[in-house]
Every structure is written in C-alpha cells, then in structure tokens.
Amino acid sequence: MSIDVETAARVAKLARIKVEPEALPALAQEFSAILGFIEQLNEVDVEGVEPMTSVTPMRLKRRVDVVTDGNQQEKVLANAPDAREGFFAVPKVVE
Amino acid sequence: MSDLNKLTLAAARDRLRAKDVTSVELTQACLGAIEGSGALNAFVHQTPELALERAREADVRLAKGDAPDMCGLPIGIKDLFCTKGVLSQAGSAILDGFKPEYESTVSQNLQDAGAVMLGKLNMDEFAMGSSNETSTYGDVVSPWKRGNDDAKLTPGGSSGGSAAAVAADLCLAATGTDTGGSIRQPAAFVGITGIKPTYGRCSRWGVVAFASSLDQAGPMTKDVRDAAIMLEVMCGHDAKDSTSVDMAVPNFEAMLTGDIKGKKIGLPKEYRMDGMPAEIEKLWANGADMLRDAGAQIVDISLPHTKYALPAYYVIAPAEASSNLARYDGVRYGHRAKLDAGDGITEMYEKTRAEGFGHEVQRRVMIGTYVLSAGFYDAYYNRARRVRALIKRDFENVFADGVDAILTPTTPSAAFGLGEMADADPVQMYLNDVFTVTVNLAGLPGISVPAGVDKQGLPLGLQLIGRPWEEGDLLNTAYALEAAAGFVAKPAKWW
Numbered sequence: 197m198s199i200d201v202e203t204a205a206r207v208a209k210l211a212r213i214k215v216e217p218e219a220l221p222a223l224a225q226e227f228s229a230i231l232g233f234i235e236q237l238n239e240v241d242v243e244g245v246e247p248m249t250s251v252t253p254m255r256l257k258r259r260v261d262v263v264t265d266g267n268q269q270e271k272v273l274a275n276a277p278d279a280r281e282g283f284f285a286v287p288k289v290v291e
Numbered sequence: 292m293s294d295l296n297k298l299t300l301a302a303a304r305d306r307l308r309a310k311d312v313t314s315v316e317l318t319q320a321c322l323g324a325i326e327g328s329g330a331l332n333a334f335v336h337q338t339p340e341l342a343l344e345r346a347r348e349a350d351v352r353l354a355k356g357d358a359p360d361m362c363g364l365p366i367g368i369k370d371l372f373c374t375k376g377v378l379s380q381a382g383s384a385i386l387d388g389f390k391p392e393y394e395s396t397v398s399q400n401l402q403d404a405g406a407v408m409l410g411k412l413n414m415d416e417f418a419m420g421s422s423n424e425t426s427t428y429g430d431v432v433s434p435w436k437r438g439n440d441d442a443k444l445t446p447g448g449s450s451g452g453s454a455a456a457v458a459a460d461l462c463l464a465a466t467g468t469d470t471g472g473s474i475r476q477p478a479a480f481v482g483i484t485g486i487k488p489t490y491g492r493c494s495r496w497g498v499v500a501f502a503s504s505l506d507q508a509g510p511m512t513k514d515v516r517d518a519a520i521m522l523e524v525m526c527g528h529d530a531k532d533s534t535s536v537d538m539a540v541p542n543f544e545a546m547l548t549g550d551i552k553g554k555k556i557g558l559p560k561e562y563r564m565d566g567m568p569a570e571i572e573k574l575w576a577n578g579a580d581m582l583r584d585a586g587a588q589i590v591d592i593s594l595p596h597t598k599y600a601l602p603a604y605y606v607i608a609p610a611e612a613s614s615n616l617a618r619y620d621g622v623r624y625g626h627r628a629k630l631d632a633g634d635g636i637t638e639m640y641e642k643t644r645a646e647g648f649g650h651e652v653q654r655r656v657m658i659g660t661y662v663l664s665a666g667f668y669d670a671y672y673n674r675a676r677r678v679r680a681l682i683k684r685d686f687e688n689v690f691a692d693g694v695d696a697i698l699t700p701t702t703p704s705a706a707f708g709l710g711e712m713a714d715a716d717p718v719q720m721y722l723n724d725v726f727t728v729t730v731n732l733a734g735l736p737g738i739s740v741p742a743g744v745d746k747q748g749l750p751l752g753l754q755l756i757g758r759p760w761e762e763g764d765l766l767n768t769a770y771a772l773e774a775a776a777g778f779v780a781k782p783a784k785w786w
Contacts, residue, residue, distance in 0.1 A: 211613065211660040212620075213653050214641035226717060230658055233718045234602045234671065240678050247676030251504060251683065251734030252491050252759070256533050271392040277627035284622050287636050
C-alpha cells in the first residue's frame with residue numbers, strides 16, 4: 197500500500213508530532229515501505245482465530261477497593277517543566 | 292586485588308562470603324574500569340557515591356552473615372528502569388532531566404538483595420533499535436573489533452550499553468529488557484549470556500513502557516550460572532503489575548546440573564533462511580551436535596508461521612508504543628518545547644514531541660497511530676493479533692509433541708559496523724530480530740549463549756527457547772551448551 201503525503205500529514209497530526217511539509221514526502225515513502233512489509237500478513241488464513249488479548253491466559257487479581265496511595269503532590273510535580281501553585285501549568289486551553 | 296571487575300557474579304559472591312574481598316573493593320574496581328571507558332559510551336549516568344554507600348551497607352550485611360546471593364555485587368542498570376533520584380531517560384531527549392521519585396520493582400528487588408548499582412546504561416531510545424544508534428546519548432561502541440580493522444562496531448540493541456559494559460568488564464552483570472530481542476541480540480553480538488524470561492516473570496512496574504504485551508526484563512551476564520543467580524532475584528510477583536504472575540520462583544542456580552540426557556531439542560526448519568551466512572549455519576549445526584553429544588535427542592520441527600512474526604511484530608509493537616508514548620506531552624515531566632506567541636496546547640504537544648522524540652521513535656509512533664486509526668484497526672491491528680495467536684499455537688504444538696527446548700541461531704549475522712545500516716531501509720534493520728521476535732510474541736523464555744566466533748573473530752550466539760515458566764530447565768540446557776561450546780574469547784582492550 198502506498199501512503200500519500202496527505203495521509204502522512206494526517207497521521208502526524210493524529211500522533212501530535214509536528215512534521216515540516218518538506219519532510220512529508222520522505223516520511224510517506226518510509227511508511228509505504230514498512231506497510232508494504234506488513235502486508236504479508238494478508239497471506240495468512242486467520243479464519244476463526246481470535247485476536248490475542250493476553251499472551252498468558254490469566255485471571256487478573258482483584259484487590260481490596262481502598263486508597264493505597266496519595267498525598268504526594270510535591271513528588272508528582274517534582275519533574276514538571278512548569279508547575280505553579282500546586283498544579284501543572286499549560287498554555288491556555290479554554291477561551 | 293586487581294581485575295576484580297572481571298569476576299563473574301558467582302565467583303565474586305563466593306569470595307565475598309569467604310571474606311577474601313569486600314564489596315567496596317569490588318565496587319571500586321568497577322568504578323575504576325568505568326572511568327577509563329568513555330570511548331565505549333556505555334555508562335551514561337554514573338552514581339559512584341551511591342554505589343560506594345550501598346557497597347558499605349552490603350559489607351555490613353555480609354559481616355553479619357545476612358548475605359543473599361547478589362549482596363555486594365556491583366551491576367549496571369539499563370536506563371529504561373526508573374531509579375529513585377537518579378536520571379532515568381530511556382535514552383530519550385523527551386525525558387531530559389527526569390529523576391523518578393520511585394524505584395522500579397526489578398531494580399528494587401536487586402537493591403533489596405544487596406546488589407550495588409554503579410550507574411545507568413545507554414540504550415536505544417525507548418528500546419527501539421537493534422544497534423544502539425538511536426540513543427540521545429549517542430552510539431554505544433562495542434568493545435569488539437573485526438580482526439585488525441579499526442572500524443567501530445555496534446554492540447547490538449536495544450540493551451547495547453548493558454552488553455558493552457558486561458563484555459568490557461565495567462560491571463559484573465547488568466539488567467536488560469527485551470521486547471523483540473533487545474537482550475538476546477546484543478548478548479550474542481558481544482559474546483555474553485542474556486535471558487528473557489517468560490512474559491509475567493518480571494514485574495514491568497517502573498520500567499518505561501515500550502510495548503506492554505511484549506516487554507520483559509532480564510539479566511545480561513558473563514555466563515549461564517550468573518544468569519540463573521540474577522534472574523532469580525529479578526523475578527517475583529508484584530501487585531503493582533497486574534500481568535506479573537503469582538508463582539513461586541525456583542532456585543534456578545540449583546537446577547544447573549548440566550544433565551540433559553533424554554531432553555528433546557527441536558530445530559525449526561523455518562529458521563533456515565535464504566542467504567543465511569555459512570558460518571551461522573555451521574554454528575547452529577555444531578550446537579545441535581553438542582547437545583546430541585550431551586545426551587539430548589535432536590528432532591526437526593516446524594513452526595509454520597515464523598515468516599509472519601516480524602510483520603506482526605511491526606504492527607503490534609508500534610501500536611502499543613503509540614499508545615504508551617502518548618504520555619510524553621511536555622506537561623508532567625521531561626522536555627517542553629519553547630512556544631511562540633499564540634501557540635496553544637496542541638502546538639505545545641506537537642513541538643514538544645517533534646523535538647523530544649528521535650526519528651525512529653517518531654516513525655514507530657506514527658506507524659502505530661496509523662494501524663490503530665479508524666478504518667485500519669481491523670485490517671492491520673486485529674489481523675496482527677490473530678497471526679500472533681497462530682505463532683503462539685505453533686510453539687504450543689511442538690511443546691505438546693514433547694519438545695523441551697528449541698535451538699536456533701540468535702542473530703542472522705555477527706555485529707555490523709556503526710553507521711553501516713544508515714542508508715538501509717528500516718525493514719533491513721528490523722531483520723536483525725528475525726530469530727528472536729517470535730519468542731516475545733509467544734511470551735516464552737529465550738536465552739542467548741555465546742557459542743563461537745566468525746572468521747573475523749566476532750562472537751556468535753545460539754538461542755534456546757523454552758516452555759513457559761520453565762526457565763530453570765532452559766537454563767540447565769543452556770548450561771550444558773555453554774560447557775560444550777567452551778566459549779572463552781574476550782575483546783582486546785583498546786578503549
């Protein structure tokens with residue numbers, strides 16, 4: 197499958213990665229090469245095969261529904277690029 | 292007291308217990324070796340004060356006779372593991388300056404057992420790569436050279452720093468992680484042992500996530516005995532990782548008898564690839580002979596869906612990565628791009644991720660985004676998961692036929708030169724994982740054992756794949772193979 201420049205731009209947008217317009221043709225070509233490789237999967241007869249959800253069939257453990265954590269505001273914010281007054285700070289989201 | 296850094300874990304443990312040496316002495320020997328190893332670029336964050344402090348604590352424990360197997364043994368930790376108060380960047384610029392407030396379960400298990408962390412080891416960015424050329428810290432250089440050729444070689448990836456550090460005796464052992472071969476391929480490239488346990492043996496908590504259904508931690512060591520010792524400490528149930536299995540961890544070292552009489556070892560015909568170098572073919576045949584001579588029964592087997600493992604992997608792993616790496620948004624940790632006037636939150640995300648992620652990571656995140664996007668989810672992602680189920684079934688069938696372990700080459704070639712693959716198609720680089728990736732897709736344990744050298748003197752590895760949860764039996768088969776192969780080559784020190 198060949199990926200065009202518009203599709204590459206759309207995927208970059210969905211992935212929230214800024215790609216300069218001049219870089220899009222090369223990116224589209226790389227996608228095409230990788231997807232071409234992936235297309236081999238169409239040769240496989242997967243009729244009646246369930247998609248794997250867990251490689252090791254197991255019942256997830258349940259835990260008691262109690263608070264196990266908390267009161268760590270300083271630690272949570274310690275690595276933030278911009279933290280103010282106990283919050284993460286970001287550019288204005290709502291007008 | 293020189294050359295203490297060259298000891299195996301087992302030898303160092305025995306000498307510590309015999310009071311023949313102290314943990315501080317072992318640690319100082321390693322710190323000295325690390326200091327002179329800048330040219331390898333393996334250790335990217337060194338923690339000498341912390342190491343000596345832990346070594347002194349270990350010596351106190353040892354003096355009291357409270358000495359678990361790893362107590363006092365200096366090791367390196369891959370940068371993918373979060374280590375409290377110590378930079379943990381997963382080899383990425385987007386985690387620039389990230390100092391976790393917590394410790395990963397695996398590194399905590401090692402610390403609790405008294406192991407001494409010397410520092411953090413270089414790796415491919417977010418563990419995406421097979422040559423350690425995608426790291427924000429720059430390439431790791433293998434301690435090995437091709438004969439008299441001075442070209443710099445790759446140590447493999449993604450655990451390239453761990454591989455180079457162990458092979459160059461900068462530490463006694465190191466942690467690695469393996470999503471598609473990232474422990475076994477670098478171990479093979481530098482002539483050391485590396486095991487990826489069954490999915491669920493090691494807790495993934497605190498290990499920066501790449502592809503959660505495939506990622507497993509494991510040890511990279513100088514020999515099989517060391518792998519058994521270190522794996523036991525790393526394993527164990529962890530309530531903080533719902534996929535970690537609640538199952539007793541056996542004493543793996545005690546299972547190393549070297550007796551493999553009557554074991555059935557399978558050779559999968561699908562691993563005999565077109566264009567496989569004659570040396571690899573020969574290594575594989577020799578390995579089979581060695582196991583046969585040790586009393587094992589060698590049988591030809593078929594794993595019919597092998598060919599589809601790599602394409603399935605390159606749907607599933609990027610899909611999970613695109614989801615896992617969505618968290619790097621410049622809000623909570625790491626890098627945030629400088630914004631222009633009028634930029635909103637979307638521009639912040641887009642610029643931050645463009646600046647913070649390297650090219651390979653961006654490409655995989657976008658491929659993952661594509662295969663998960665509306666209209667393609669069934670055609671790519673669901674189809675890949677169905678093929679994955681078939682790959683796992685292939686293994687179940689041969690194990691049901693009584694096969695105890697499967698022998699294959701670890702890699703399709705010896706280590707290549709840094710930069711040699713720069714112009715290659717990305718798919719060419721992915722082919723490095725052709726023999727290892729099936730094991731991750733099926734969640735099985737796999738180990739690489741150094742088994743010979745090529746005509747240029749570079750190490751080659753053989754892989755053994757075991758039944759789920761039977762790492763002890765797998766390690767024992769590897770132990771027999773190691774004894775028969777008698778691999779002793781070491782890189783000549785040039786760094």
